[in-house]
Amino acid sequence: MxxxxxxxxxxxxxxxxxxxxxxxxxxxxxxxxxxxxxxxSANGYTAFQQTFVRLDIHLDPEILDAGSLADANYQGLVKQSLADMFPEVTTRREKRQLYGMVSNGAAYQLQDYVRKNQNKIGSVIQIWVPADDDVDMVIKGHIQRDVPEAERRVKDNQLSWIDEFREQGRLEKRFNTTFFTAGDSREPELAGIKGAVTGSFYTLIVTLLLSFPIGVAAAVYLEEFAPKNRWTDIIEVNINNLAAVPSIVYGLLGLAVFLNFFGLPRSVPLVGGLVLTLMTLPTIIIASRAALKSVPPSIREAALGVGASRTQMVMHHVLPLALPGMLTGTIIGMAQALGETAPLLMIGMVAFIVDIPGGFTDPSTVLPVQIFLWADSPERAFLEKTSAAIMVLLAFLVTMNALAVFLRKKFERRW
Structure with missing residues (x-):
């Protein structure tokens, strides 16, 4: 004992x-x-704010001819406003540094304002324009003032102009709406994620519309109708193997089949969705088969016992009970597809796309690829943009996985 x-x-x-x-x-x-x-978060939260500069701009009627507003020299008006504030700046080098205090997008913002307010031509207006990314980094504390001038992008005279702007109340930090409403740009202060988010949306729509019905149909056939023989065993083994194949292999397959053989356009959500469908199918098939196996055999036997055909038994009794598990597997597969970069690089979705895609065949990129592009940019301001985009991507992934858990808890049945 x-x-x-x-x-x-x-x-x-x-x-x-x-x-x-x-x-x-x-x-x-x-x-x-x-x-x-x-x-x-420590690197990216500052990207949700943007520094703006207030300029007093004289809308000279000699420059802004009502008949040719599209061709007017708006950049010259912005430069003239800065020159009027600092008349002591006379050398070409200092002028170039002074004009670089505001974003290149200030001229386009002024153009939009004039087009909507043509009655203001001839007067002096106050307009807030985005500051240059280096000025923004100084305001946010990412560029240290005590560093020697030769080792930082912002020169001493620019720091003095920033101080004058601040003393005059011409600097202001606002919520960065451009980050969510604009496409990509070479200028960090003008870059946004809307184009990448829209491209991801179109790509996932194609992936969902193809992978869910095909995956569920394949799972139902293999689990309920396929004869148990050597061929079905080979198919099952290959499906399990495909789930472990590196994602870049699917990109190579998409490059060879969809682009080279079928001649589909490069860098479009349609091809991206087709490639991600191939990658997601094994995950959805495996999850759907597991959901079908979880339905007790007594459900099948009872349906067949009252005279239902095998198809009626599956469609009316087994499939509705397994659907919550299938949806959970599908959402997890979509979350995996949302975070993929490697297969999309192979089909050209790594291009620099400024315009917001308007359909499934418009050139676009996706959010993970946008993060990849920004991470490779040398400007300091793109570091916070990269981290902020990662935060947005993580928010989407957490939401999708939380939705999968919620659906599983809400609709699952304990047998």
């Missing part, structure tokens, strides 16, 4: 150690996850 008690105590201690190891693993995972979120 003592030997049995000693063995029992040893097994209890082993069980406690095993539970402790599991708890430690979960805690370490949570620590790494929190560290990741904090690191990204």
């Amino acid at each position: 003592d030997i049995v008690n000693q063995g029992l105590a040893r097994r209890y201690r082993a069980e406690k150690r095993f539970r402790l190891y599991g708890i430690v693993a979960i805690i370490l995972s949570m620590i790494f996850l929190v560290f990741l979120f904090i690191s990204i």
